[in-house]
Amino acid sequence: MPLKPQTKIFFLGIILLSVVLFSCDKTAPVITSIDPKIGVMGELITLTGNNFQAERDESYVSIAGIAPTSSSYHTWQDDLIILRIPESGESGLVYVHVDGKKSNGVLFSNSAAVPKPIAGEEFGLEPRITSVSPQTGAPGTRITITGNNFGATREGGGVFFSWDFESPSFNPHVVREPEFIEVSEVEFGYELWNAREIRVRLPDGAVSGNIEIRTSHGTSRPVFFDVTGKPGSKTYKEKRSYTVNYSVDVRIQEASRPNALYLWIPRPVNSPSQRNASLISRNITPLVENYRGVSLFKLDNLASGANYTINNSFHVEVYTQETSIRPLSIRQETSSIHTMYTQSSSLIPCDSQEIKAISAAATGREQNSYAKARMIYDWIITNMQITEIAPNPAAGIVAALELREADPYNAALLFTAMARAARIPCLPIAGVLINRSGQTLRHYWAEIWLDGFGWLPVDPAMGAGAVPGSYIFKQDMVNYYFGNLDNQRIAFSRGEVNLSQMESRGRQVPRPQSYSLQNIWEEAAGGLESYSSLWGDITISGIYVQ
Numbered sequence: 001m002p003l004k005p006q007t008k009i010f011f012l013g014i015i016l017l018s019v020v021l022f023s024c025d026k027t028a029p030v031i032t033s034i035d036p037k038i039g040v041m042g043e044l045i046t047l048t049g050n051n052f053q054a055e056r057d058e059s060y061v062s063i064a065g066i067a068p069t070s071s072s073y074h075t076w077q078d079d080l081i082i083l084r085i086p087e088s089g090e091s092g093l094v095y096v097h098v099d100g101k102k103s104n105g106v107l108f109s110n111s112a113a114v115p116k117p118i119a120g121e122e123f124g125l126e127p128r129i130t131s132v133s134p135q136t137g138a139p140g141t142r143i144t145i146t147g148n149n150f151g152a153t154r155e156g157g158g159v160f161f162s163w164d165f166e167s168p169s170f171n172p173h174v175v176r177e178p179e180f181i182e183v184s185e186v187e188f189g190y191e192l193w194n195a196r197e198i199r200v201r202l203p204d205g206a207v208s209g210n211i212e213i214r215t216s217h218g219t220s221r222p223v224f225f226d227v228t229g230k231p232g233s234k235t236y237k238e239k240r241s242y243t244v245n246y247s248v249d250v251r252i253q254e255a256s257r258p259n260a261l262y263l264w265i266p267r268p269v270n271s272p273s274q275r276n277a278s279l280i281s282r283n284i285t286p287l288v289e290n291y292r293g294v295s296l297f298k299l300d301n302l303a304s305g306a307n308y309t310i311n312n313s314f315h316v317e318v319y320t321q322e323t324s325i326r327p328l329s330i331r332q333e334t335s336s337i338h339t340m341y342t343q344s345s346s347l348i349p350c351d352s353q354e355i356k357a358i359s360a361a362a363t364g365r366e367q368n369s370y371a372k373a374r375m376i377y378d379w380i381i382t383n384m385q386i387t388e389i390a391p392n393p394a395a396g397i398v399a400a401l402e403l404r405e406a407d408p409y410n411a412a413l414l415f416t417a418m419a420r421a422a423r424i425p426c427l428p429i430a431g432v433l434i435n436r437s438g439q440t441l442r443h444y445w446a447e448i449w450l451d452g453f454g455w456l457p458v459d460p461a462m463g464a465g466a467v468p469g470s471y472i473f474k475q476d477m478v479n480y481y482f483g484n485l486d487n488q489r490i491a492f493s494r495g496e497v498n499l500s501q502m503e504s505r506g507r508q509v510p511r512p513q514s515y516s517l518q519n520i521w522e523e524a525a526g527g528l529e530s531y532s533s534l535w536g537d538i539t540i541s542g543i544y545v546q
Helices: 005-024 336-340 353-363 369-383 397-403 408-421
Strands: 030-035 044-050 060-063 073-076 080-084 092-098 106-110 128-133 142-148 158-163 179-182 190-193 197-201 209-215 223-227 232-266 274-282 288-291 294-300 307-325 426-434 440-450 454-458 489-494 507-509 522-535 539-545
Touching: 030 092, 030 106, 044 092, 092 209, 106 223, 128 209, 128 223, 142 209, 158 223, 232 489, 294 307, 307 454, 307 489, 353 369, 353 397, 353 408, 369 408, 369 440, 369 454, 397 408, 408 426, 408 440
Parallel strands: none
Antiparallel strands: 030 044, 044 080, 060 092, 073 080, 092 106, 128 142, 142 197, 158 179, 158 209, 190 197, 209 223, 232 294, 232 307, 232 522, 232 539, 274 307, 288 294, 426 440, 426 489, 440 454, 507 522
8 A cells, every 4th residue: 555645754754864863873983903003104004993984985094193195095994994104204193084083093103213222422412312211101100211412400401292182173184283291390290300311200181192302402303102091081172272461550659769569470371271371472571581480570769650561461272171080990199299289278278177077078988089079079069159259258268168158269279178188189270261252250270180190170160150151151060160171261370379579578469369379479679668559350352263
């Protein structure tokens, strides 16, 4: 019996829906092995895995950001790819791209870049690497690098590891320059530096790829390092570039010579998710360019009635940071990071009996650092009334805990103190949020250190929705802001920035709850009797979305 027209339409809809659902359910390709792992440019390599598809069609492989030509492919099957490495290729991560989805990355090393003992007489002053031990590791791993021409001291030199981000699109005809991240001072990454040996800790954010040593005499030939053993993954994506402007206006009311005014003006920090902070312009040269992320300006012999302005403009790149953790794989060690970032201070009184008691009550008998941090986060969001403006923000976090009321500043500091009381290394972060219109709002969050993984971001105020609606961009805020961070923010300090005054009789001026957690902002000395200062808000004059 022939089908009725309505029945035909119904079955046709079912077929179309099935096709759509099937097409949307394609699984990303996965690479399980590469052979050889170390090879010569121009030779064949074999990739095994699954979900490559039976035919190549528009799919392709990228090696260190370069896509081989079509003639390079010898075999393409759903579980096997054989291709020739481009002659112009370099060491780097290998990906398979299928229908807009990218596989996991596996490491291929150019044998020409593998360090070999240097024989005979050496020429040149650039650093040379002869060995790296171990050749694999996770964030925090101690690495010993031996070689020549490193310099007796670091003196501005550095060790740099590969860093990568997830680009929204990949153009096989465009070669993307490799990016690097330096060993971190925040993580006490430099342990030893002399002319023939360097000992460092693998920094958070590093990925499998090249190591470089950079000194005033040049850059070493790159050597490969494989980042493995992490108890989870971390992805940087959705890059945003900001042009940041801020200023300080000073008006002198009464002064006699000699006198001086010191101003400590913070710079945007560099971190794995906030990169390439660079000066665009300023109208006065600082006395000290960059000490612990702060530029020190000195205004000398100021005259009564005079006005002064210091303008700063920076460029900075910020990435969305998303993580995935396997809690049972987290291990706990003892290191300088643990010693430093579990300490108590006047700003973070983690040894307070109230803080210790509430932290212990929130975490119970749990021993896993990740799980304990999540319990503390949930406790704060559930038990504290977090609002944009606290009733008495100057009272401190112990008073906030007693009142069960906090603003973003006290919420971040309370989380930090409770985490430290639970023996979890934790840093408070200060900066600004940026809304769709480019307006800024001072904001505070935190990061915890997980051994073998690195820093994990936590934002209790955003998780509780305690900011204006124009600054909120995520739906599931409670879960998102434990472990993930958006790219609509700029950090000006990671941890407390403790500065020393310049003159023994200098009169210091603090600026609590500002966009940097530093103890000194201004210091007046000598005959500077009376003045006023206006620290302008952070303004955004340019936003570029990649």
